[in-house]
Amino acid sequence: MQPFSQHTGLVVPLDRVNVDTDQMVPKQFCKLLTREGYGRMLFYDWRYQDGEVPNPDFVLNWPRYQGASILLGRANLGCGSSREHAAWATHDYGFRVVIAPSFADIYYNNCFKNGILPVTLPGPQVDELFRRTEQNQGYRLTVDLPSQTITDEQGLRLTFTIDPFRKDALLKGLDEIGLSLQDGERISGYEKKHQPQAILYDPSGVDFTADVTQ
Amino acid sequence: MPPRTLYEKIWDAHLVVEAQPALIYIDRHLIHEGTSPQAFAGLKAAGRKVRRPDLTFAVMDHSVPTKNRHLPILDSNAAAQFEALARNCRETGVRLFDMHSRNQGIVHIIGPELGLTQPGQTIVCGDSHTSTHGAFGTLAFGIGTSEVEHVLATQCLQQFKSKTLLVRVEGKRRRGVTAKDVILAIIGKIGVAGGTGHVIEYGGEAIRALSMEGRMTVCNMSIEAGARAGMVAPDETTFTYLEGRPFVPRGKDFQIAVDYWKSLGSDPEAKYDRVVELNAAEVAPQVTWGTNPGMVTDVTGRVPVPASFADPVDRQAAERALEYMGLKPGTRIMDIPLDRVFIGSCTNSRIEDLRAAARVVAGKKVARTLKQALVVPGSMQVKAQAEKEGLDKVFLDAGFEWRDAGCSMCIAMNDDVLPAGERCASTSNRNFEGRQGKGGRTHLVSPLMAAAAALEGHFVDIRQWRVDGGE
Numbered sequence: 001m002q003p004f005s006q007h008t009g010l011v012v013p014l015d016r017v018n019v020d021t022d023q024m025v026p027k028q029f030c031k032l033l034t035r036e037g038y039g040r041m042l043f044y045d046w047r048y049q050d051g052e053v054p055n056p057d058f059v060l061n062w063p064r065y066q067g068a069s070i071l072l073g074r075a076n077l078g079c080g081s082s083r084e085h086a087a088w089a090t091h092d093y094g095f096r097v098v099i100a101p102s103f104a105d106i107y108y109n110n111c112f113k114n115g116i117l118p119v120t121l122p123g124p125q126v127d128e129l130f131r132r133t134e135q136n137q138g139y140r141l142t143v144d145l146p147s148q149t150i151t152d153e154q155g156l157r158l159t160f161t162i163d164p165f166r167k168d169a170l171l172k173g174l175d176e177i178g179l180s181l182q183d184g185e186r187i188s189g190y191e192k193k194h195q196p197q198a199i200l201y202d203p204s205g206v207d208f209t210a211d212v213t214q
Numbered sequence: 215m216p217p218r219t220l221y222e223k224i225w226d227a228h229l230v231v232e233a234q235p236a237l238i239y240i241d242r243h244l245i246h247e248g249t250s251p252q253a254f255a256g257l258k259a260a261g262r263k264v265r266r267p268d269l270t271f272a273v274m275d276h277s278v279p280t281k282n283r284h285l286p287i288l289d290s291n292a293a294a295q296f297e298a299l300a301r302n303c304r305e306t307g308v309r310l311f312d313m314h315s316r317n318q319g320i321v322h323i324i325g326p327e328l329g330l331t332q333p334g335q336t337i338v339c340g341d342s343h344t345s346t347h348g349a350f351g352t353l354a355f356g357i358g359t360s361e362v363e364h365v366l367a368t369q370c371l372q373q374f375k376s377k378t379l380l381v382r383v384e385g386k387r388r389r390g391v392t393a394k395d396v397i398l399a400i401i402g403k404i405g406v407a408g409g410t411g412h413v414i415e416y417g418g419e420a421i422r423a424l425s426m427e428g429r430m431t432v433c434n435m436s437i438e439a440g441a442r443a444g445m446v447a448p449d450e451t452t453f454t455y456l457e458g459r460p461f462v463p464r465g466k467d468f469q470i471a472v473d474y475w476k477s478l479g480s481d482p483e484a485k486y487d488r489v490v491e492l493n494a495a496e497v498a499p500q501v502t503w504g505t506n507p508g509m510v511t512d513v514t515g516r517v518p519v520p521a522s523f524a525d526p527v528d529r530q531a532a533e534r535a536l537e538y539m540g541l542k543p544g545t546r547i548m549d550i551p552l553d554r555v556f557i558g559s560c561t562n563s564r565i566e567d568l569r570a571a572a573r574v575v576a577g578k579k580v581a582r583t584l585k586q587a588l589v590v591p592g593s594m595q596v597k598a599q600a601e602k603e604g605l606d607k608v609f610l611d612a613g614f615e616w617r618d619a620g621c622s623m624c625i626a627m628n629d630d631v632l633p634a635g636e637r638c639a640s641t642s643n644r645n646f647e648g649r650q651g652k653g654g655r656t657h658l659v660s661p662l663m664a665a666a667a668a669l670e671g672h673f674v675d676i677r678q679w680r681v682d683g684g685e
């Protein structure tokens with residue numbers, strides 16, 4: 001995974017609550033086999049009119065927000081479907097940081113797996129960031145993970161909390177699966193004593209397409 | 215040991231490494247064509263193996279056609295996904311139900327139906343409605359594709375412990391009020407983020423009184439309340455449902471299992487981080503009017519006036535939702551005309567749902583103003599059972615279409631799409647913008663309400679119809 005330490009970038013304000021992952025990546029793009037190339041699809045139905053013509057009303061298309069790499073959102077960002085496509089698209093579009101008063105659990109989690117830092121800030125601080133972003137053309141923030149701070153060029157300084165394990169994993173770009181595999185022996189040990197609960201019974205008469213166990 | 219909740223008991227029993235996050239063991243890993251190909255690809259690229267193919271089960275459900283399955287799949291992306299799933303299963307030894315299997319169906323319908331889902335287990339799937347399986351007293355939740363890859367490789371997940379929320383529903387449901395109405399009322403009460411960070415346990419008299427089908431409907435929509443998992447303590451209803459299903463232990467082993475399952479319920483003194491209460495007797499049939507499941511009201515209610523919301527963010531969201539939905543503030547819910555009706559999805563496509571809907575439509579006709587009324591059973595087993603009972607005839611005679619099993623118009627990844635600007639009464643779980651098709655307008659309701667709406671062409675208060683039960 002790509003590590004994350006510090007990032008400075010242009011902020012784009014997405015002033016909607018309960019933005020769901022169906023909006024972030026509509027279902028027709030969940031039929032692809034890769035993890036790459038989803039940036040074009042991010043907020044597809046909001047972003048484009050018919051024929052993939054950019055919708056001038058949608059904030060991501062405004063000239064002043066081109067090149068944004070920090071997404072500022074409202075409460076419960078990324079709710080709904082578990083599709084990791086939403087995080088892939090967020091990253092592929094160019095976002096490295098997503099800031100909101102709250103996130104849905106699965107999207108929050110998926111961000112970390114893809115080198116995106118999701119930052120939760122209290123509502124009034126998010127309101128203030130919305131004000132500053134909208135009032136100042138080219139408004140940029142610097143997000144520093146080691147010190148857990150967000151600063152702007154006008155002297156604003158906010159701190160945020162983050163779980164220490166997640167912080168460490170993001171800083172180092174850790175391979176989580178590799179880490180868990182190091183616990184292979186403990187997993188095997190667990191499987192020995194746990195066996196009765198996990199064991200399968202007698203699926204005779206079940207219509208498997210190709211029953212590889214037979 | 216201090217008193218523990220159902221969630222804490224299952225958590226403790228699956229701890230492989232106790233840490234923050236913990237490594238917990240996964241008993242059943244369900245996969246489908248939509249969220250697994252990248253996980254298998256990642257695994258392969260890293261030279262890793264599927265650790266427990268015997269605990270992993272795959273099914274095709276999201277993009278499958280619901281008719282003419284013998285014909286080639288014209289959607290090349292969908293076809294490629296089906297092929298990828300079949301190939302990945304073959305190569306790794308994972309058992310698959312493809313679209314021609316008699317046991318094919320929506321992943322959250324077939325798990326319980328086959329008895330793959332059992333109390334006390336941990337179950338994950340790359341799908342947020344995995345919460346459905348919690349109806350059995352199972353810790354079940356949706357995961358992202360990176361986590362799917364993690365479970366394939368290790369049969370474990372790194373997890374932070376959740377907070378607990380008890381939703382206690384006392385009282386008796388009125389005739390015509392179903393499990394769907396109860397969960398929509400809960401979401402209306404606590405909001406679409408009300409359960410974020412929590413695992414919900416549903417308890418109380420009204421939950422105990424529900425069949426397994428009804429409990430699954432409730433747990434299914436936990437994610438619509440923001441909770442990754444929802445659960446109900448196992449009881450006699452659970453054991454009766456499970457006995458004799460293909461993957462459930464038999465004879466003496468079943469008794470041993472039941473004894474264990476009985477020990478899983480929350481201890482009387484167990485503490486929850488939060489408790490919410492609801493009286494089932496006060497719940498009316500629910501209809502959503504907006505673009506998330508929390509935008510919901512009684513069938514006797516009206517589309518709200520955005521200015522009535524105190525919070526400016528909510529007001530703006532309501533305005534946007536009404537614009538998308540093409541609704542005027544103050545419109546009576548029962549005056550909203552419909553274009554289509556969809557009875558299906560992992561929320562409401564089990565046999566009891568179809569029986570309930572069939573009781574409403576028996577001997578009647580779908581309204582002439584409707585463009586389509588669609589029944590899509592949750593699994594091919596549900597379909598077969600319904601046909602044995604003659605329900606297919608009831609629906610077909612009334613003017614409904616009767617299809618093969620799959621997600622269908624819940625997500626519109628196949629050809630079952632709600633056209634732009636059209637309005638649908640749907641028994642599914644999400645009314646997000648474009649969910650049933652770009653520009654489509656979704657109203658979430660129970661199967662009873664959907665069936666009645668199909669006959670009248672608009673919503674009606676099913677309580678006036680004196681139809682029996684249904685969960």
Ligand code: SF4
Pocket residue numbers: 275276320321322341343559560561620621624625642643
């Ligand atoms: S029926 Fe709908 S909600 Fe359920 S698994 Fe399929 S797409 Fe998801």
